[in-house]
Amino acid sequence: MxxxxxxxxxxxxxxxxxxxxxxxxxxxxxxxxxxxxxxxxxxxxxxxxxxxxxxxxxxxxxxxxxxxxxxxxxxxxxxxxxxxxxxxxxxxxxxxxxxxxxxxxxxxxxxxxxxxxxxxxxxxxxxxxxxxxxxxxxxxxxxxxxxxxxxxxxxxxxxxxxxxxxxxxxxxxxxxxxxxxxxxxxxxxxxxxxxxxxxxxxxxxxxxxxxxxxxxxxxxxxxxxxxxxxxxxxxTKATKVNPKGWGNVMVDIELNELQSFPVSTLYNEKKLIDYFLYQQLSNAKNQILAIEIKENPVHATAKYKLKKQLGKKVPQFYSLKEINDQILLHIVSFYHTNPYIYQVKENPSSIIFKIKT
Incomplete structure (x- = not known):
């Protein structure tokens, strides 16, 4: 057969x-x-x-x-x-x-x-x-x-x-x-x-x-x-791959646990995103991290744009697309064997990321 x-x-x-x-x-x-x-x-x-x-x-x-x-x-x-x-x-x-x-x-x-x-x-x-x-x-x-x-x-x-x-x-x-x-x-x-x-x-x-x-x-x-x-x-003449296991996917009980876990808001300021990716996420053990990433309203104000144009010190921001690519690349590289949810929301646009470490 x-x-x-x-x-x-x-x-x-x-x-x-x-x-x-x-x-x-x-x-x-x-x-x-x-x-x-x-x-x-x-x-x-x-x-x-x-x-x-x-x-x-x-x-x-x-x-x-x-x-x-x-x-x-x-x-x-x-x-x-x-x-x-x-x-x-x-x-x-x-x-x-x-x-x-x-x-x-x-x-x-x-x-x-x-x-x-x-x-x-x-x-x-x-x-x-x-x-x-x-x-x-x-x-x-x-x-x-x-x-x-x-x-x-x-x-x-x-x-x-x-x-x-x-x-x-x-x-x-x-x-x-x-x-x-x-x-x-x-x-x-x-x-x-x-x-x-x-x-x-x-x-x-x-x-x-x-x-x-x-x-x-x-x-x-x-x-x-x-x-x-x-x-x-x-x-490298590789034969075996998937050292963390293969053929495994998230199951319903893990999905339900992630779906019911509340999110905290994280704005798209560069220092906040970098800290989340390179410290909080990389060091989290046996816990659920759940965030909704939104654009900081300050980013779109005339005052912020004027200050930036004048060369004054202002917060640096990633676009949501840049954040999307960073998080997905982290998932692909390091976390794809973990239970996780990744969603792009519209109207207004935001990113929801939940992961069980």
Whole structure:
């Protein structure tokens, strides 16, 4: 039995349906689907769960992390850690599968080898159409440099502690796990004999990134940071990662504890933010820190602006976007294994950060 794992958050239902329907039409029903919802909003989660119930080969699991950044690695590791043995294929909600896909997967089951597959990308216009697999017009095909969509021996994934959970948002995790598997003695093979997958179009993460504070959690420069981490693991010939544990996520009881904990207000003055990050947060032990960061009203006054223009000594302030990037970078680097909540609020704009140390 092959386990097909979908990591998911807040995508349109039609996209999911196209992908799962293509699995329902497989000539070889030799698989099960494990659908991991990594913190979708309530509406999206309910719609996804309702849809998945229609397929007897699929299970749906919701992880209560909607107020944390997207982490594909944690979603996948949560599923992998629960597998006893066998093989898993890491899917993508954007994929439409050829009817012979799982039959080909079966031919490539090997306890000492991982196999990744070529993908055909559809245009935005073509994605909106409902066609048979063979009828779609392909915009372009990937080559061996595109390292997603991989069939793994579960035993090897467990041996290297799964995917590297440092990688948040988007980028580099697929190439990294291929590199680490090779370092551990597992072969990695590329399959392009026949096109078996089509990718439904969507705007990429980089194009959605904004220079101002956004309710959709974003961290400026994270793609470049992820790439540097990929290069570090490659240079050091890393195999095992996640020294603080892997495949663990915040549970409901921890979420409820954080949600009910009251916040204290922290204004965006530079010295206050720096003290919080580099003293209070770094030295907190066995406690909950809960703050709501707001812009100090003084910052916007004519008196403050005049004093600053005249070169007089005035408090220094971070923008909320700068604070957002600093806190998220601290979380990614040091605290992502802790239970925490991170929210960007609107009208008026503020940041809420709660963490159990």
């Amino acid at each position: 092959i386990t097909i794992v979908y990591p998911y958050r807040n995508r349109e239902i039609k996209r999911i349906q196209r992908s799962i329907d293509s699995l329902a039409q497989q000539s070889k029903q030799n698989f099960k689907v494990v659908f991991i919802d990594y913190g979708s909003e309530e509406k999206s989660a309910e719609a996804a769960e309702t849809l998945l119930k229609k397929y007897n080969f699929a299970s749906y699991t919701y992880l209560p992390v909607k107020d944390q950044p997207w982490n594909k690695c944690k979603a996948l590791n949560y599923a992998v850690k629960k597998m006893d043995s066998g093989y898993c294929f890491v899917a993508d909600i954007d994929m439409i599968f050829h009817s012979q896909f799982t039959a080909v997967l079966e031919q490539h089951l090997d306890p000492n080898k991982a196999t990744y597959f070529q993908v055909g990308f559809l245009s935005e216009q073509e994605t909106k159409k409902d066609k048979t697999f063979e009828s779609y017009e392909i915009n372009f095909k990937t080559n061996e440099e595109a390292t997603g969509m991989t069939l793994f021996p579960v035993s090897y994934l467990k041996e290297i502690n799964g995917f590297d959970e440092f990688f948040h948002f988007w980028g580099a995790e697929d190439t990294d796990i291929h590199n680490r598997l090779k370092n551990d003695g597992c072969q990695v093979e590329y399959y392009d004999e026949k096109l078996l997958m089509l990718h439904q179009w969507h705007p990429n993460y980089r194009k959605r990134e904004t220079k101002t504070l956004n309710k959709e959690l974003q961290l400026s420069g994270i793609v470049e940071i992820n790439h540097q981490h990929l290069l570090h693991n490659l240079k």
